[in-house]
Amino acid sequence: MTLDFVYQGSNARVVFGNGSSRHVADHIEALNCRRAFVLSTPQQVRDAEALANRLGQLCVGNFAGATMHTPVEVTERAVARAAELEADCLVSLGGGSTIGLGKAIAYRTVIAQIAIPTTYAGSEVTPILGQTEGGAKTTLRSPKVLPEVVIYDPELTLGLPVGMSMTSGLNAIAHAAEGLYAQDRNPITSLMAVEGMRSLKEALTAIVARPRDEEARAKALYGAWLCGTVLGQVAMALHHKICHTLGGSFDTPHAETHAIMLPHTIGFNATAVPDLLRPIAEIFGGSPGQALYDFGKSIGSPLALKNFGLKESDLDRAAEIATKSPYPNPRPFDRASIRALLQRAWRGDRPSH
Ligand code: NAD
Numbered sequence: 001m002t003l004d005f006v007y008q009g010s011n012a013r014v015v016f017g018n019g020s021s022r023h024v025a026d027h028i029e030a031l032n033c034r035r036a037f038v039l040s041t042p043q044q045v046r047d048a049e050a051l052a053n054r055l056g057q058l059c060v061g062n063f064a065g066a067t068m069h070t071p072v073e074v075t076e077r078a079v080a081r082a083a084e085l086e087a088d089c090l091v092s093l094g095g096g097s098t099i100g101l102g103k104a105i106a107y108r109t110v111i112a113q114i115a116i117p118t119t120y121a122g123s124e125v126t127p128i129l130g131q132t133e134g135g136a137k138t139t140l141r142s143p144k145v146l147p148e149v150v151i152y153d154p155e156l157t158l159g160l161p162v163g164m165s166m167t168s169g170l171n172a173i174a175h176a177a178e179g180l181y182a183q184d185r186n187p188i189t190s191l192m193a194v195e196g197m198r199s200l201k202e203a204l205t206a207i208v209a210r211p212r213d214e215e216a217r218a219k220a221l222y223g224a225w226l227c228g229t230v231l232g233q234v235a236m237a238l239h240h241k242i243c244h245t246l247g248g249s250f251d252t253p254h255a256e257t258h259a260i261m262l263p264h265t266i267g268f269n270a271t272a273v274p275d276l277l278r279p280i281a282e283i284f285g286g287s288p289g290q291a292l293y294d295f296g297k298s299i300g301s302p303l304a305l306k307n308f309g310l311k312e313s314d315l316d317r318a319a320e321i322a323t324k325s326p327y328p329n330p331r332p333f334d335r336a337s338i339r340a341l342l343q344r345a346w347r348g349d350r351p352s353h
Contacts, residue, residue, distance in 0.1 A: 122228020137248020
Protein backbone atom coordinates (compact mmCIF):
# COMPACT_ATOMS: atom_id res chain seq x y z
CA MET A 1 0.00 0.00 0.00
CA THR A 2 1.26 3.49 -0.84
CA LEU A 3 0.97 5.69 2.26
CA ASP A 4 -0.44 8.88 0.85
CA PHE A 5 -3.69 10.03 2.44
CA VAL A 6 -5.76 12.68 4.22
CA TYR A 7 -7.40 11.83 7.55
CA GLN A 8 -10.13 14.01 9.06
CA GLY A 9 -11.48 12.98 12.48
CA SER A 10 -14.70 14.24 14.06
CA ASN A 11 -15.23 16.35 17.19
CA ALA A 12 -18.23 14.37 18.36
CA ARG A 13 -18.22 12.97 21.88
CA VAL A 14 -19.07 9.27 21.62
CA VAL A 15 -20.33 7.55 24.76
CA PHE A 16 -20.79 3.77 24.65
CA GLY A 17 -22.22 1.43 27.27
CA ASN A 18 -25.26 -0.27 28.74
CA GLY A 19 -27.36 2.31 30.58
CA SER A 20 -25.46 5.27 29.09
CA SER A 21 -28.69 6.83 27.80
CA ARG A 22 -29.84 7.39 31.39
CA HIS A 23 -27.38 10.26 31.64
CA VAL A 24 -28.68 12.42 28.79
CA ALA A 25 -29.35 15.31 31.19
CA ASP A 26 -25.62 15.51 32.01
CA HIS A 27 -24.79 15.82 28.32
CA ILE A 28 -27.44 18.50 27.76
CA GLU A 29 -25.96 20.54 30.60
CA ALA A 30 -22.39 19.94 29.41
CA LEU A 31 -23.43 21.52 26.10
CA ASN A 32 -24.69 24.53 28.11
CA CYS A 33 -28.22 23.81 26.94
CA ARG A 34 -31.43 24.06 28.95
CA ARG A 35 -34.27 23.54 26.45
CA ALA A 36 -34.15 20.08 24.87
CA PHE A 37 -36.55 19.03 22.10
CA VAL A 38 -36.94 15.23 21.83
CA LEU A 39 -37.42 13.68 18.37
CA SER A 40 -38.76 10.24 17.44
CA THR A 41 -40.89 8.36 14.95
CA PRO A 42 -44.57 7.78 15.79
CA GLN A 43 -43.62 4.14 16.54
CA GLN A 44 -41.16 5.16 19.26
CA VAL A 45 -43.21 8.00 20.75
CA ARG A 46 -43.66 6.20 24.09
CA ASP A 47 -39.92 5.87 24.60
CA ALA A 48 -39.46 9.51 23.56
CA GLU A 49 -42.12 10.70 26.00
CA ALA A 50 -40.55 8.65 28.78
CA LEU A 51 -37.20 10.27 28.01
CA ALA A 52 -38.81 13.74 27.93
CA ASN A 53 -40.40 13.06 31.33
CA ARG A 54 -37.09 11.93 32.78
CA LEU A 55 -35.49 15.17 31.57
CA GLY A 56 -38.13 17.20 33.43
CA GLN A 57 -37.46 20.93 33.19
CA LEU A 58 -34.57 20.41 30.79
CA CYS A 59 -37.09 19.38 28.11
CA VAL A 60 -39.47 21.77 26.33
CA GLY A 61 -41.34 19.24 24.22
CA ASN A 62 -41.21 16.39 21.77
CA PHE A 63 -41.95 15.81 18.07
CA ALA A 64 -42.87 12.29 16.97
CA GLY A 65 -43.17 12.87 13.23
CA ALA A 66 -39.83 11.52 11.96
CA THR A 67 -40.18 9.35 8.86
CA MET A 68 -37.96 7.56 6.37
CA HIS A 69 -35.87 9.51 3.81
CA THR A 70 -36.28 12.85 5.67
CA PRO A 71 -39.05 14.61 3.72
CA VAL A 72 -38.43 18.37 3.67
CA GLU A 73 -42.02 19.20 4.64
CA VAL A 74 -41.68 17.21 7.90
CA THR A 75 -38.40 18.99 8.65
CA GLU A 76 -40.02 22.37 8.11
CA ARG A 77 -42.80 21.53 10.57
CA ALA A 78 -40.27 20.39 13.15
CA VAL A 79 -38.09 23.49 12.66
CA ALA A 80 -41.15 25.72 13.21
CA ARG A 81 -42.08 23.83 16.38
CA ALA A 82 -38.49 23.99 17.70
CA ALA A 83 -38.49 27.76 17.13
CA GLU A 84 -41.85 28.18 18.91
CA LEU A 85 -40.48 26.27 21.89
CA GLU A 86 -37.14 28.11 21.76
CA ALA A 87 -35.33 24.77 21.83
CA ASP A 88 -31.54 24.94 22.16
CA CYS A 89 -30.81 21.22 21.88
CA LEU A 90 -32.22 18.23 20.00
CA VAL A 91 -32.29 14.74 21.44
CA SER A 92 -32.89 12.28 18.59
CA LEU A 93 -33.99 8.91 19.92
CA GLY A 94 -34.31 6.27 17.21
CA GLY A 95 -32.96 4.93 13.95
CA GLY A 96 -31.68 6.71 10.87
CA SER A 97 -35.05 8.37 10.21
CA THR A 98 -35.13 10.18 13.54
CA ILE A 99 -31.44 11.00 13.43
CA GLY A 100 -31.94 12.28 9.86
CA LEU A 101 -34.64 14.65 11.09
CA GLY A 102 -32.31 15.94 13.82
CA LYS A 103 -29.57 16.53 11.25
CA ALA A 104 -31.98 18.31 8.91
CA ILE A 105 -33.10 20.63 11.74
CA ALA A 106 -29.48 21.28 12.77
CA TYR A 107 -28.62 22.13 9.16
CA ARG A 108 -31.25 24.90 9.17
CA THR A 109 -30.64 26.25 12.70
CA VAL A 110 -27.92 26.62 15.33
CA ILE A 111 -29.43 23.98 17.63
CA ALA A 112 -27.05 21.40 19.15
CA GLN A 113 -27.72 17.67 18.74
CA ILE A 114 -27.50 14.61 20.94
CA ALA A 115 -28.16 11.39 19.00
CA ILE A 116 -29.22 8.16 20.69
CA PRO A 117 -29.28 5.55 17.90
CA THR A 118 -31.49 2.48 18.30
CA THR A 119 -30.67 0.79 14.97
CA TYR A 120 -27.42 0.04 13.14
CA ALA A 121 -27.84 2.57 10.29
CA GLY A 122 -24.81 4.66 11.36
CA SER A 123 -26.17 8.07 10.33
CA GLU A 124 -25.31 9.65 13.71
CA VAL A 125 -21.59 9.74 12.86
CA THR A 126 -21.77 10.93 9.26
CA PRO A 127 -21.84 14.53 8.00
CA ILE A 128 -24.25 13.30 5.32
CA LEU A 129 -27.86 14.42 5.10
CA GLY A 130 -30.22 12.80 2.59
CA GLN A 131 -33.52 14.59 2.04
CA THR A 132 -36.52 13.98 -0.19
CA GLU A 133 -38.62 16.53 -1.96
CA GLY A 134 -40.80 16.21 -5.08
CA GLY A 135 -40.08 12.47 -5.41
CA ALA A 136 -36.30 12.77 -5.49
CA LYS A 137 -33.62 12.24 -2.87
CA THR A 138 -30.67 14.59 -2.71
CA THR A 139 -27.66 14.20 -0.47
CA LEU A 140 -25.43 16.87 1.00
CA ARG A 141 -22.35 16.79 3.21
CA SER A 142 -21.84 19.41 5.90
CA PRO A 143 -20.08 19.33 9.28
CA LYS A 144 -23.09 21.32 10.53
CA VAL A 145 -25.26 18.18 10.55
CA LEU A 146 -22.92 16.13 12.77
CA PRO A 147 -24.34 15.59 16.28
CA GLU A 148 -22.16 16.98 19.09
CA VAL A 149 -22.83 13.93 21.28
CA VAL A 150 -23.65 10.33 20.33
CA ILE A 151 -24.85 7.95 23.04
CA TYR A 152 -24.68 4.26 22.15
CA ASP A 153 -26.71 2.30 24.69
CA PRO A 154 -26.97 -1.36 23.60
CA GLU A 155 -29.87 -1.90 26.04
CA LEU A 156 -32.05 0.23 23.75
CA THR A 157 -31.51 -2.23 20.90
CA LEU A 158 -32.51 -5.40 22.77
CA GLY A 159 -36.06 -5.10 21.39
CA LEU A 160 -35.12 -4.15 17.83
CA PRO A 161 -37.00 -6.83 15.84
CA VAL A 162 -34.75 -9.55 14.44
CA GLY A 163 -35.63 -8.81 10.80
CA MET A 164 -34.86 -5.12 11.22
CA SER A 165 -31.66 -5.99 13.11
CA MET A 166 -30.44 -8.08 10.16
CA THR A 167 -31.23 -5.54 7.42
CA SER A 168 -29.97 -2.63 9.51
CA GLY A 169 -26.75 -4.53 10.26
CA LEU A 170 -26.28 -5.19 6.54
CA ASN A 171 -26.88 -1.48 5.91
CA ALA A 172 -23.92 -0.79 8.22
CA ILE A 173 -21.82 -3.47 6.52
CA ALA A 174 -22.54 -1.74 3.20
CA HIS A 175 -20.95 1.48 4.52
CA ALA A 176 -17.77 -0.40 5.43
CA ALA A 177 -17.72 -2.50 2.25
CA GLU A 178 -17.79 0.59 0.03
CA GLY A 179 -15.24 2.22 2.32
CA LEU A 180 -12.70 -0.46 1.33
CA TYR A 181 -12.53 0.85 -2.23
CA ALA A 182 -13.47 4.50 -1.70
CA GLN A 183 -11.20 6.85 -3.65
CA ASP A 184 -10.38 8.81 -0.49
CA ARG A 185 -9.97 5.83 1.90
CA ASN A 186 -7.13 5.90 4.41
CA PRO A 187 -5.51 3.26 6.64
CA ILE A 188 -7.74 4.15 9.60
CA THR A 189 -11.00 3.87 7.67
CA SER A 190 -9.89 0.52 6.25
CA LEU A 191 -9.06 -0.78 9.75
CA MET A 192 -12.43 0.39 11.04
CA ALA A 193 -14.22 -1.14 8.07
CA VAL A 194 -12.71 -4.57 8.67
CA GLU A 195 -13.31 -4.49 12.44
CA GLY A 196 -16.85 -3.18 11.91
CA MET A 197 -17.80 -5.87 9.40
CA ARG A 198 -16.27 -8.65 11.50
CA SER A 199 -18.11 -7.46 14.63
CA LEU A 200 -21.42 -7.24 12.79
CA LYS A 201 -21.01 -10.63 11.15
CA GLU A 202 -20.46 -12.29 14.53
CA ALA A 203 -23.17 -10.25 16.23
CA LEU A 204 -25.90 -10.79 13.63
CA THR A 205 -25.24 -14.53 13.60
CA ALA A 206 -25.75 -14.59 17.39
CA ILE A 207 -28.78 -12.24 17.40
CA VAL A 208 -30.73 -14.47 14.98
CA ALA A 209 -30.42 -17.27 17.50
CA ARG A 210 -30.76 -15.16 20.67
CA PRO A 211 -32.33 -11.73 19.99
CA ARG A 212 -31.79 -10.47 23.55
CA ASP A 213 -28.14 -11.57 23.82
CA GLU A 214 -26.61 -8.49 25.46
CA GLU A 215 -23.06 -9.20 24.34
CA ALA A 216 -24.13 -9.65 20.72
CA ARG A 217 -26.26 -6.49 20.84
CA ALA A 218 -23.30 -4.50 22.16
CA LYS A 219 -21.03 -5.96 19.49
CA ALA A 220 -23.54 -5.09 16.74
CA LEU A 221 -23.83 -1.48 17.92
CA TYR A 222 -20.04 -1.23 18.18
CA GLY A 223 -19.78 -2.51 14.60
CA ALA A 224 -22.44 -0.03 13.48
CA TRP A 225 -20.48 2.84 15.01
CA LEU A 226 -17.31 1.76 13.18
CA CYS A 227 -19.07 1.25 9.85
CA GLY A 228 -20.94 4.55 10.17
CA THR A 229 -17.67 6.32 10.96
CA VAL A 230 -16.18 4.90 7.76
CA LEU A 231 -19.09 6.25 5.73
CA GLY A 232 -18.65 9.60 7.44
CA GLN A 233 -15.05 9.88 6.30
CA VAL A 234 -15.00 8.59 2.73
CA ALA A 235 -16.92 9.04 -0.50
CA MET A 236 -19.78 6.73 -1.39
CA ALA A 237 -19.85 4.74 -4.63
CA LEU A 238 -22.18 2.68 -6.82
CA HIS A 239 -23.91 0.77 -4.02
CA HIS A 240 -25.05 3.86 -2.14
CA LYS A 241 -26.03 5.60 -5.38
CA ILE A 242 -28.34 2.75 -6.38
CA CYS A 243 -29.87 2.54 -2.88
CA HIS A 244 -30.50 6.31 -2.83
CA THR A 245 -32.15 6.03 -6.23
CA LEU A 246 -34.43 3.19 -5.18
CA GLY A 247 -35.33 4.73 -1.81
CA GLY A 248 -35.68 8.31 -3.03
CA SER A 249 -37.53 7.74 -6.30
CA PHE A 250 -39.36 4.44 -5.71
CA ASP A 251 -39.84 4.61 -1.94
CA THR A 252 -38.30 1.19 -1.25
CA PRO A 253 -37.48 0.67 2.44
CA HIS A 254 -33.96 1.86 3.29
CA ALA A 255 -32.35 -1.01 5.21
CA GLU A 256 -33.95 -3.78 3.14
CA THR A 257 -32.81 -2.09 -0.09
CA HIS A 258 -29.22 -1.97 1.18
CA ALA A 259 -29.39 -5.58 2.34
CA ILE A 260 -30.66 -6.82 -1.02
CA MET A 261 -28.37 -4.72 -3.23
CA LEU A 262 -25.15 -5.27 -1.29
CA PRO A 263 -24.12 -8.69 -2.73
CA HIS A 264 -24.81 -7.44 -6.27
CA THR A 265 -22.92 -4.16 -6.09
CA ILE A 266 -19.98 -5.68 -4.23
CA GLY A 267 -19.92 -8.67 -6.60
CA PHE A 268 -19.92 -6.22 -9.53
CA ASN A 269 -17.00 -4.25 -8.13
CA ALA A 270 -15.09 -7.33 -6.95
CA THR A 271 -14.04 -8.08 -10.52
CA ALA A 272 -12.28 -4.68 -10.66
CA VAL A 273 -10.73 -4.52 -7.17
CA PRO A 274 -10.43 -8.08 -5.83
CA ASP A 275 -7.48 -7.20 -3.57
CA LEU A 276 -9.31 -4.32 -1.87
CA LEU A 277 -12.34 -6.53 -1.25
CA ARG A 278 -10.35 -9.51 0.04
CA PRO A 279 -11.32 -8.73 3.67
CA ILE A 280 -14.96 -9.41 2.73
CA ALA A 281 -14.00 -12.75 1.20
CA GLU A 282 -12.07 -13.60 4.37
CA ILE A 283 -14.76 -12.48 6.85
CA PHE A 284 -17.77 -13.95 5.05
CA GLY A 285 -16.03 -16.86 3.29
CA GLY A 286 -16.14 -17.08 -0.51
CA SER A 287 -16.08 -14.60 -3.38
CA PRO A 288 -17.29 -11.23 -2.01
CA GLY A 289 -20.71 -10.93 -3.68
CA GLN A 290 -21.62 -14.59 -3.27
CA ALA A 291 -20.37 -14.67 0.32
CA LEU A 292 -22.53 -11.66 1.24
CA TYR A 293 -25.53 -13.21 -0.52
CA ASP A 294 -25.07 -16.50 1.34
CA PHE A 295 -24.63 -14.67 4.65
CA GLY A 296 -27.80 -12.62 4.09
CA LYS A 297 -29.71 -15.79 3.25
CA SER A 298 -28.38 -17.58 6.34
CA ILE A 299 -29.66 -14.84 8.65
CA GLY A 300 -33.05 -14.65 6.93
CA SER A 301 -32.49 -11.27 5.30
CA PRO A 302 -34.60 -10.49 2.20
CA LEU A 303 -32.99 -11.25 -1.16
CA ALA A 304 -35.30 -9.87 -3.86
CA LEU A 305 -36.37 -6.29 -4.62
CA LYS A 306 -39.60 -7.53 -6.22
CA ASN A 307 -40.98 -8.16 -2.73
CA PHE A 308 -40.61 -4.49 -1.73
CA GLY A 309 -43.03 -2.67 -4.02
CA LEU A 310 -40.61 -2.22 -6.93
CA LYS A 311 -42.12 -3.27 -10.27
CA GLU A 312 -40.09 -4.87 -13.04
CA SER A 313 -41.25 -2.00 -15.26
CA ASP A 314 -39.54 0.45 -12.83
CA LEU A 315 -36.09 -0.99 -13.51
CA ASP A 316 -35.41 0.95 -16.73
CA ARG A 317 -36.06 4.28 -15.02
CA ALA A 318 -34.11 3.20 -11.91
CA ALA A 319 -31.07 2.37 -14.08
CA GLU A 320 -31.40 5.71 -15.82
CA ILE A 321 -31.54 7.73 -12.58
CA ALA A 322 -28.75 5.72 -10.91
CA THR A 323 -26.37 6.37 -13.80
CA LYS A 324 -27.28 10.01 -14.46
CA SER A 325 -24.93 11.75 -12.01
CA PRO A 326 -22.90 8.79 -10.76
CA TYR A 327 -20.64 8.67 -7.70
CA PRO A 328 -17.02 7.65 -8.44
CA ASN A 329 -16.76 3.85 -8.64
CA PRO A 330 -13.81 1.48 -9.06
CA ARG A 331 -15.44 -0.36 -11.99
CA PRO A 332 -16.78 1.65 -14.94
CA PHE A 333 -20.44 1.04 -15.73
CA ASP A 334 -23.17 2.13 -18.09
CA ARG A 335 -26.93 2.07 -18.05
CA ALA A 336 -27.14 -1.42 -19.55
CA SER A 337 -24.82 -3.00 -16.97
CA ILE A 338 -26.73 -1.38 -14.07
CA ARG A 339 -30.06 -2.40 -15.61
CA ALA A 340 -28.81 -6.01 -15.71
CA LEU A 341 -27.54 -5.80 -12.11
CA LEU A 342 -30.92 -4.42 -10.97
CA GLN A 343 -32.72 -7.23 -12.79
CA ARG A 344 -30.76 -9.84 -10.84
CA ALA A 345 -31.38 -8.05 -7.53
CA TRP A 346 -35.07 -7.69 -8.40
CA ARG A 347 -35.36 -11.45 -8.98
CA GLY A 348 -33.16 -12.31 -5.99
CA ASP A 349 -30.52 -14.23 -7.99
CA ARG A 350 -27.22 -15.23 -6.42
CA PRO A 351 -24.49 -13.00 -7.93
CA SER A 352 -21.83 -14.63 -10.09
CA HIS A 353 -18.85 -13.16 -8.16
P1 NAD B 1 -35.79 3.86 10.78
O1 NAD B 1 -35.10 4.88 11.59
O2 NAD B 1 -36.79 4.33 9.76
O3 NAD B 1 -36.47 2.80 11.75
C1 NAD B 1 -37.37 1.83 11.22
C2 NAD B 1 -38.50 1.57 12.23
O4 NAD B 1 -37.96 0.89 13.36
C3 NAD B 1 -39.13 2.86 12.75
O5 NAD B 1 -40.49 2.67 12.92
C4 NAD B 1 -38.44 3.04 14.10
O6 NAD B 1 -39.21 3.81 14.98
C5 NAD B 1 -38.29 1.60 14.54
N1 NAD B 1 -37.22 1.37 15.51
C6 NAD B 1 -35.99 1.93 15.52
N2 NAD B 1 -35.26 1.44 16.53
C7 NAD B 1 -36.04 0.57 17.18
C8 NAD B 1 -35.84 -0.28 18.33
N3 NAD B 1 -34.66 -0.35 18.96
N4 NAD B 1 -36.86 -1.08 18.71
C9 NAD B 1 -38.02 -1.07 18.03
N5 NAD B 1 -38.28 -0.30 16.95
C10 NAD B 1 -37.28 0.50 16.53
O7 NAD B 1 -34.75 2.92 10.00
P2 NAD B 1 -33.18 3.02 9.74
O8 NAD B 1 -32.90 1.98 8.75
O9 NAD B 1 -32.44 3.06 11.00
O10 NAD B 1 -33.00 4.45 9.07
C11 NAD B 1 -33.32 4.69 7.72
C12 NAD B 1 -33.13 6.15 7.40
O11 NAD B 1 -31.82 6.56 7.79
C13 NAD B 1 -33.26 6.50 5.94
O12 NAD B 1 -33.98 7.70 5.80
C14 NAD B 1 -31.83 6.68 5.48
O13 NAD B 1 -31.71 7.54 4.39
C15 NAD B 1 -31.18 7.23 6.72
N6 NAD B 1 -29.73 6.96 6.80
C16 NAD B 1 -28.88 8.02 6.68
C17 NAD B 1 -27.52 7.82 6.75
C18 NAD B 1 -26.61 9.02 6.65
O14 NAD B 1 -25.42 8.90 6.86
N7 NAD B 1 -27.13 10.17 6.32
C19 NAD B 1 -26.99 6.55 6.98
C20 NAD B 1 -27.88 5.48 7.11
C21 NAD B 1 -29.25 5.70 7.03
